[in-house]
Amino acid sequence: MLDEVTAVRDSGLQRIELATSLDEIDRLDAELLGKKGAFASFKTSLASLATVDEKKAAGQALNAAAATITGAIGARRVVLAAAERTRVLAAERLDLTEELTAPRRGHAHLVTQAWERLEDVFIGLGFQVAEGPEVETDFYNFEALNMPRSHPARSGFDTLFTDYRDDGSVLLRTHTSPVQIRVMQTVEPPIYMIMPGRVFRRDTPDATHMPVFHQIEGLVIDRDITMAHLAGTIDAFTKAFFGGAFTSRLRPNYFPFTEPSAEFDIQRPDGTWIELGGCGMVHPNVLRAGGLDPEQWSGFAFGFGIDRMARERHGVEDIRDMYSNDIRFVEQF
């Protein structure tokens, strides 16, 4: 029997060495070591041996041979598996630049992109965001902003009126400033709020004007707020939004709802200036209209166009392109 074992072992080792596929190895494994394999039958025939010593000797030889075969199969399997992996890897080569039409991401509107960037900067500066209706009353859009009916500055706003009420007192807001009043009426100071939104003017569309566009407005009301705080906030925004190398300045200007009023300019690192928006200290009449005592509270407000931020950033020469909803324009950004 020992000779038989030796013979099976040796021929097994030889076949293992010659095996060229994992399948072949698996078959050899079953044939030699499986439940119905050669070694299993040797094990069965151990019982027929006469003496304990014989059984012991044959058993040890059998185990040794089986271990040898097991080791050989394992080693051969590793070699063949590696070869097989190498073959598969070579065979499944892909040209990664062969891209068929793939699902594409959507594109946020340029106005939204600028809007959210601005919001994020102001949130970082400690502001919250307030919103208000786009269809407004004369009171919020004008009167509470220190522009009574007869105020000549009203004519500069090119207002669109609705038939919602017979007296023409319901209009499309011409600026985001009415939200200032709504905030003052509902929020207990201190107020650190920005108010982005859509505004409307009776303006013929051209490359730089749309009758419907977007503004962002800021309002701060607190104890002892000064004009230096206004300048400091504008400057902090300038650096946070445009970059540390940008600076800002205030120039006297006029708005009915602020006094002193200013225009704010941004200076690019190359020294050129951009006129950005208007600002000023909230007029005492406006504070009163918002239900606040100007002796107790002071504040500032500022505002500028969102669309223009988008235009300047992306070099959009004609603002009408931004509102064309032409997918060829939209998917650029």
Added chain:
Amino acid sequence: MKLVLSWLNDLAPIGTDVEALSSTMTALGLQVEQVLVAGLTVEGVITARVVRTERHPDAAKVHRVWVDAGDGVERHVWCGAFNMVAGDVVPLATPGTVMPDGRAIEPRPILGIESQGMLCSASELGLGADQTGILILADDTPLGLPYGEALGIETEVVFDVELTRNRPDCWGHLGAARDVAGQLGIAMAPAPAPLAATGSARSATVELLDGERCPRFTTLVLSNLVVGASPAWIARRLTAAGMRPINNVVDASNYVMLELNQPNHAYDLDALGSSGFRIRLAGDGELITTLDGVERAMTTDDLLICDGAGVPIGIGGVMGGLHSEIGETTSAVALEIACFEQTGITRTMNRIGLRSEASGRFERGVDPYGIERAQARFVEVLRESCPDLVVHDGMIDARHGSLVPAERVTEVRVSEVNRILGTALDANRIEALIGPIGYRSRGTADGRMTVELPSWRTDSWTEIDVIEEVARHYGYEAIGKAVPSSTVPDSTLHGRLSGSQQRRRQLRQVLLGLGLDEAITESFLHVDDLVGAGLDADAIRITNPLQADEDVLRPSMRPGLLGAVAFNESHRRSGVSLFEIGHVYPPGDRVGDLPAEYEGLAVALAGQEAPAAMRVWREVAATMGLGARVDQSAVPAGMHPTRSAVLSIGRDVVGAVGEIHPDVLDALGVSERVAWLELDLSRLLADEPRIVQSRPISRFPSTDLDLAFQVPDSVPAERVEKALRQAAGGLLAGISLFDVFRGAGLAEGSRSLAYRLRLQAGDRTLTDVDVAALRDKASSVVAKLGGTLRS
């Protein structure tokens, strides 16, 4: 406003450093838009005397002119004008000269004879409109000189300044000069001597009937005047400031207006009925023909200047009447200087659509107490050309009770100045800043300054107005910069978005992630757009639309978004997926004064069918923690009758989902199907979503159970799924509909719905018994809905 540098210097010696003055003005709020140079002359044009002229037999339209430019050499030129004779001095453009219109003068032959230059008209040299002939200069003009030098033309530096509404005073040079001089610490030049009458008493009467619209109206009679041209320096300044010289009287009026911001008018005294004025409101429909030749109908809210007999001769503060101009033979005038109520001027101006140099100034406000100086200055200017002008005694000064007092004061608290500006100024410093521009302090007590408000600052009334002046002259840049931090105790300020604002961003990110592009479509529509989109025609109207076809506010984004689909389809981009988040304005009421405006979401998936919209809705609902009932029994307006559903939460309809009705698509010229979703975000973003609580993942193996049911078409799959979820209870780890099949082997009007349920327990491995029990339970719950389990 065009401010002439030499003129400013007459009023205050502010110097000629143009760059420094520009930045000073801009820092004061007088924004210098550009600096111009007026009176530049054409180089190469010299004076020459006509020696002789001669016609050429073959040239009908030109003749030959020989001129002498002072060097004794005769030069020959061809000339198309015939208004000169031998001996006249004319401007000669020598060869090489480039004219203002770009023409280069070259020795150009006509009929083979060269022209050695060109004789110039006034218009060709930019010296006025006259192009009827060659400019003839004075006989004693030296020859061979640049014409500018010979004519005494001087250049003028002009600041083109954009003025804000709160600076009425700067519509005259005096105001700007005062502001700049005050800033630079330079004293003003002395004002002209007060007016002194040189003639007998002679008045133009004033009957001030509606004085609340005209608080002050003065007349002064001047005689012995000779109408003619103004001296060159007056004409030059007017031209530099953008006004056309006309004659010495009109020029004097304009000069005074531009210098002192006092519009005024000189009426021919002889043409003035009853030698006087009556100021009254117009009758309804009363007609007047204004200076520009237009006949205008007045209303009872318009103020008329009439002559003593009541005949209208001008619209008060806006424009004179057609026959109010003085003539060449006028020798006596009534000089009218008045001030008008500002808002009345605005109303009249807006109603008749007429702006003039005068009305713009009256609207902003002129100094009611600057009239005396203006009268004196008018006389002074006119005497430059009429030295023998007689000023009659008997100036009429009609005033109405509404005239603001000559002296106005306001209290200014030093502490308030510093509280608003963030400065540490004391009363002396404040006075030093604003005293020079007319805000004189009468004294300070307990930190309260009593400040006189200058009569020319009709915009200035209150403490804050004065604080602004302090800020301007202190310098906005000097105020400094500080970032505020709240000093209010216990205030909890944090920069953040509100919950609904965060959810709006999240919603947008989900939609972008699904591959949708964001659109912003028109807010203004026409009723036909609504009807075309299958919507109700009722909408809020714009009463003064920019365009007639954009006269209603959108009650829905559907017309706009479908329009965008149509646009893209027509530009070879079919299959676009668009969304819009924006306000819509349905006409219904809400509490308060305003319509029920709300923020909505609209999604249009071109080339896709209803399930695509449902997928978007499911994704939005899942990520935002929303749940809504999909009710296909109700068909939203304008949508596909069998492929649409209303979305509702409780009793509230919050949206619609499905496909656009093919009729609507046909009307819009869209050839693709369009899957559609619209939501009312005011409700969906406001609701704080339920926050998902974590559930431990079971360590025990799961098992899948596939069940197919035959279900009548009338039973929504959603209900089947819901029943299965309930049946599986806590053992359900997931459920998906993996096959829908209609056809062979199924009852008419039914379909097969195949679900895969992944089952798993948290505390044990499920057995065949568990699964069998669940199968039975599932079978029975679906049976209650009318479905049968297929084996």
